[in-house]
Amino acid sequence: MTRRSIEVEGLHHSGNPIPAASRVDRLVVTGGVYGLDPATGEVAADAGDQVRLTFWQLGRILEAAGARFDDV
Template sequence: MPRTPRSIDVPGASHNAPIPAAARVGQLLCTSAVSGKDPATGQLPADALTQVGNTFANLRAVLQAGGASLDDVVKFSVTIKDNAVREHLNAVWLACFPDPHDRPARHIVVQDLQHGMWLQIEVMAFVQ
């Protein structure tokens, strides 16, 4: 029996395109690229530090809307504009996942991003 994905959208964290913030099929939840725009204004802050904080806040909101949390995430795919963003990303990462034996897998790609973005995060979560 085929499983139908359920699109998940979150005000302030959704895309300006016909793309859901995430989709969930059964226990699997996959996000689209989550950015660091301010959920209250929809604007992208100029600095990387604020964008990293907003990205994780937006990610939490998307996961929650799909019935998940950071504890359910098994894989992070991160695109950063510049290696300098790693310092900010790692600080938030370690605050979210302080136990080195209980962290999701993570992969980072350095690539130019559009519209002033410093990073985008996509995750896969297994919701129990």
């Protein structure tokens, strides 16, 4: 089994040196994804925006891992 860290620009764990996700063979794992607004660097105030941004961030993680939502 091979493991690689998945880094996504602008997506972080409060500045800690933790990758956004990891890929082990075909499995992509993340410790948490949230509705971070890239314009402000903060979690969006509106719940609808949080959900939209969370799925946008998940899409970015999947893309960086070489996958798509269709693969989930």
